[in-house]
Amino acid sequence: MLQGTGSDVGKSLLVAGLARAFTNRGLRVRPFKPQNMSNNAAVTADGGEIGRAQALQARAARVQPSVHMNPVLLKPQSETGSQVVVQGRVVGNAKGREYQAMKPKLLGAVLESFGHLAREADLVLVEGAGSASEVNLRSADIANMGFARAAGVPVVLIGDIDRGGVIASLVGTKAVIAAEDAAMIAGFIVNKFRGDPSLFSEGMATIARHTGWQPLGLVPFFDLAHRLPAEDALGLQTGSSRGDSDRTLIVVLAYPRISNFDDFDPLRLEPGVNVVFIRPGQPIPGGAALVVLPGSKATIADLAALRETGWDTDLNAHVRRGGYVLGVCGGYQMLGAHISDPDGIEGPAGAVAGLGLLDVETVLGGDKVLVDIVGTSADGAAPFEGYEMHVGRTTGTGCAKPLLQFADGRKDGAVDGSGRIAGCYVHGLFSDDRQRDHWLRRVANKPSGLAYETDVEETLDRLAGHIEQHIDCNRLLDLARAPDLKQTP
The missing domain is CATH 3.40.50.880 (Class I glutamine amidotransferase (GATase) domain)
Incomplete structure (x- = not known):
């Protein structure tokens, strides 16, 4: 599972690139995002709707999109309320506090969808939502550590160096989350780097020293990212x-x-x-x-x-x-x-x-x-x-x-x-x-x-090559093969 220190750190793009990279290796790959918030949605082959980012990730994995790839989709309709879509179908509307009360009931659908994908795949790449350090929302969480612990999925944490403060954001996440949640994190990736990577070698070592997590990659900014659909209107x-x-x-x-x-x-x-x-x-x-x-x-x-x-x-x-x-x-x-x-x-x-x-x-x-x-x-x-x-x-x-x-x-x-x-x-x-x-x-x-469709395919292949060059994909596979870490959510 790839979680982030915040929104827009590049989780969706990295999952898409990893999906294409591991698919090119001959693995059956499925993307999965337990909970997404986006008004950019796609129709699925099984007659529902999911976040557009998961549809792109499915394309990267060369499979048809399914409602199980994004079992909970929130589509904002106002500053405080959203339409709630579960396994592809609208179930109602909820304001923020009402939705917090709904989340424990939705965990069953999330785990059901995850199990469905796991049974048909060699590898499921899970994308978190927002920030892993939102401890104020942790008690009913189904998007980040709540899901990871319920499903027994090891976590890799992503930090965005382009926005600054990446050392503090990664180390700070370890400081504020519960010890049981921190134990789920096996490694970290620093994303969107620009310049000479040797200048950040000590930064990677500092993060590893303060967190105990493995450094799995320093990923340069992917210049062709703009050629793929943006997930969020903020982008x-x-x-x-x-x-x-x-x-x-x-x-x-x-x-x-x-x-x-x-x-x-x-x-x-x-x-x-x-x-x-x-x-x-x-x-x-x-x-x-x-x-x-x-x-x-x-x-x-x-x-x-x-x-x-x-x-x-x-x-x-x-x-x-x-x-x-x-x-x-x-x-x-x-x-x-x-x-x-x-x-x-x-x-x-x-x-x-x-x-x-x-x-x-x-x-x-x-x-x-x-x-x-x-x-x-x-x-x-x-x-x-x-x-x-x-x-x-x-x-x-x-x-x-x-x-x-x-x-x-x-x-x-x-x-x-x-x-x-x-x-x-x-x-x-x-x-x-x-x-x-x-x-x-x-x-x-x-x-x-x-030639738009050809351009998208070529960009996904280039993204996969970029990922293979800068992330330790073999180590990621080793982590995915780790023994079941299932704990209480």
Whole structure:
């Protein structure tokens, strides 16, 4: 199990790299994260949803993603509350203190999923969540030491030298956690190093001396990490919104509860495109060719945030200038005339006027749609592969001119009379080179210059090589083969 001294120390990326490295050695590898908090989710082969990072790790292991790889997923809907997804299915909503009371009941599902993966794998790589030193949450923990001790899994602790204070963060973790928890930690890795590694040899020795843990690797910063999907919206790069004659500016509105923002990674990697995520308080730049309203975990609340920051006015100006607009999932719902949430699925029950840029309206409710989709653009010009992940139904006269047609004959989305404003429920459109090329020719009169899926595979292989070079992978395997360390959680 890889745990961290804090969030964003590189746990997800290291698990992905290790998964590909050990898979390349011929092992059957499965990724596992007991509890994740993210609005960036993926549809699984067994009909549920998990964190996007675990889906990438499954890809690294060359297996289909499963709900058992992330049995508890928390999808934030407000500053204090989240939707709770257990083994791929929504079980309800909970505020922070309510969720703490739920966690002991969820441990059974977590251990069940772990056992399922362990039975089909040679190696399960477990990723912790947040910080291993959050002793204030330890009593009901299922994400870090609570799981490790319940399942008998040895732990490797990761520190991030890029943020500074890595010696104190690793040694300090040993100082604050219980002795029984510290005994589960067999070694440590220092991640994101820059410069001459010989200058930190004494640092590695100091950590080992104060903790008694084995140094398992000093990992240099992986420069290609930006070519893989980010797990957390905090990792989104806002970039420069200045357009130029050589690069097409595409703007994505990063409202507070943005979800599935990896939809736009393929566009971000296009050599002739500048994708900028703008946050509330930043105006929509006038030079944008395309403005995208992405998915949202709280559509009505994010629509209110959109209006509060003045983006509705900016959008209208963008449309008057002849710019293109695309809404995906929650963003598609916002583009319509009306949104109602009579049962309070995404927040307080209520209804609001939409932006009125498409002649459709949405009622949130019913079962959540979680399914992979294939089809073409409605004009038949460009095939795609993607997925649906939403609640609610969108109807109206605007649907008579759909954006997409599915292989089973169903249609999705709407396009306005000008052809420049469109929305749909399908995520992942731009991962398909054919569909992305279609959009770039449409909004910027330029072809795609990227083979996205090939690029992801090559990056994962390079990451695996980076890991093999700088982490003692043989020693990690020895630790994984250690006798059962199971203790009371």
